[in-house]
Amino acid sequence: MTYKIIYFGIKGRAEAFRLIFSALDVKYEDVIIKSADWPGYKPGTPWGQLPILEVDGQQLAQTSTICRYLGHTFNLCGETAWEDAKCDEYVDATNDLIEEWIGFKFLEPDEARKVERKAKFVSTLIPNCLAKLEVIKEKNGGDFLVGKKLTWADINVADKLAMLEGDIDSTILEGYPNLKMFKNAVFSIPRIKAYIEKSGYTYVNMDPGLG
Amino acid sequence: MSYKLTYFDFKGRGEAIRLLLATAGVKFADDRVKLENWPSIKPHTPWEMVPVLHVGDRSLSQSLTICRYIARKFKLMGANEWEASKCDEYAETINDLYLEWIKFNFEADPDKKAELKNAFLTTLVPKYLIKLNTLQSNNGGNFLVGNTLTWADIFVADKLQTFEDTVDQGVLNEYPHLRKMKDAVFAEPRIKAYIEGR
Numbered sequence: 001m002t003y004k005i006i007y008f009g010i011k012g013r014a015e016a017f018r019l020i021f022s023a024l025d026v027k028y029e030d031v032i033i034k035s036a037d038w039p040g041y042k043p044g045t046p047w048g049q050l051p052i053l054e055v056d057g058q059q060l061a062q063t064s065t066i067c068r069y070l071g072h073t074f075n076l077c078g079e080t081a082w083e084d085a086k087c088d089e090y091v092d093a094t095n096d097l098i099e100e101w102i103g104f105k106f107l108e109p110d111e112a113r114k115v116e117r118k119a120k121f122v123s124t125l126i127p128n129c130l131a132k133l134e135v136i137k138e139k140n141g142g143d144f145l146v147g148k149k150l151t152w153a154d155i156n157v158a159d160k161l162a163m164l165e166g167d168i169d170s171t172i173l174e175g176y177p178n179l180k181m182f183k184n185a186v187f188s189i190p191r192i193k194a195y196i197e198k199s200g201y202t203y204v205n206m207d208p209g210l211g
Numbered sequence: 212m213s214y215k216l217t218y219f220d221f222k223g224r225g226e227a228i229r230l231l232l233a234t235a236g237v238k239f240a241d242d243r244v245k246l247e248n249w250p251s252i253k254p255h256t257p258w259e260m261v262p263v264l265h266v267g268d269r270s271l272s273q274s275l276t277i278c279r280y281i282a283r284k285f286k287l288m289g290a291n292e293w294e295a296s297k298c299d300e301y302a303e304t305i306n307d308l309y310l311e312w313i314k315f316n317f318e319a320d321p322d323k324k325a326e327l328k329n330a331f332l333t334t335l336v337p338k339y340l341i342k343l344n345t346l347q348s349n350n351g352g353n354f355l356v357g358n359t360l361t362w363a364d365i366f367v368a369d370k371l372q373t374f375e376d377t378v379d380q381g382v383l384n385e386y387p388h389l390r391k392m393k394d395a396v397f398a399e400p401r402i403k404a405y406i407e408g409r
Contacts, residue, residue, distance in 0.1 A: 046300075046342065047304055047339075047342060048338065055293075058293070060293075060296055060297075060300060061300050061304070062299065062300045062303040062304060064299070064303060065296055065299035065300045065303055066296075068296070068299060069292065069293075069295075069296040069299075072292050072295070072296075073292060081280065081283060081284060082266075082269065082280075084280075084283070085271055085276055085277075085279070085280040085283075086271075088273065088275070088276035088279055088280070089271055089272050089273045089276045092272075092273035092275060092276050093258050093272065093273055128259070132257065132258060
């Protein structure tokens with residue numbers, strides 16, 4: 001099986017896939033599309049968007065779909081149908097938060113509205129989401145969000161928390177001790193830790209042209 | 212196993228789930244929340260949102276998650292993991308278009324709404340539906356993925372019906388394969404029966 005991640009040269013939406021591959025020690029190729037080359041490349045993509053995962057030449061699109069596919073292929077999706085669904089639920093719920101972040105950070109043309117949206121994001125949307133996730137993590141016990149073993153949802157959500165720490169506020173998890181422990185647990189997994197130390201990607205100062 | 216779907220008393224994000232449950236032959240309690248009661252119910256939902264699917268004494272949130280759970284359980288997810296992922300890909304893509312529709316549909320300012328409607332029909336619909344129409348054509352048969360009905364067909368058909376009903380009756384005129392797929396979904400006996408009994 002050959003795997004290629006086709007994306008821009010940033011963490012962005014593909015980082016969760018890279019983290020999953022690293023956790024599993026599965027080789028993949030990072031096909032980087034430069035932003036200058038994107039307009040020419042775009043029409044040939046399934047939906048005019050990136051990231052794309054290419055598996056033995058077949059292409060799959062949509063960030064969560066790709067993560068979920070990897071989760072199922074490599075058995076990182078919980079141990080029951082219910083746990084599988086809970087992985088989905090937590091990823092979908094946190095997607096809403098990240099889509100709003102992308103919306104005001106990269107896509108909002110009106111400066112005043114951008115400030116307004118960011119303020120609401122910080123004062124209301126983040127706490128609403130993190131408070132619920134904190135309770136979920138606490139109730140689950142152990143290191144992870146679902147069941148007893150690492151799932152694709154843990155990697156996906158930990159990555160989003162890192163995104164928020166990197167771009168919004170590095171102290172954002174201070175009021176959420178269970179989430180702080182959870183994120184540290186995921187990023188301390190030896191293969192993930194090794195990947196992060198090597199990769200040099202950062203969420204700080206992301207290129208606004210690539211949202 | 213008891214199933215209860217809690218959602219508002221309109222189609223919105225709940226209808227695809229209702230159609231899916233009907234296709235699966237699952238009896239469920241259709242718990243429809245009136246908007247005026249929502250403020251008192253909201254704090255008791257896991258993410259302060261509906262739809263919520265109650266399965267026995269447990270609950271599941273997020274509309275696509277719920278669809279996927281039912282589809283997996285009742286074998287409406289294609290024949291293998293790749294087809295299951297294609298179901299996801301197409302549903303998530305049409306969901307992106309649905310999110311754009313929401314912006315148009317709930318716009319209060321009539322001038323802005325007319326602008327959004329125009330953008331929806333001239334730019335967004337072609338952006339998504341040209342490709343989806345081609346995918347259906349390339350797949351052959353009546354469905355989007357593989358040889359049998361999947362939750363992606365039901366999910367997409369439901370959203371396309373919404374666009375026809377609320378934006379423009381002729382929205383599928385240039386996408387005959389999608390119209391064929393939608394008609395095939397709504398001709399499925401259990402879906403037909405559910406709609407007639409609605």
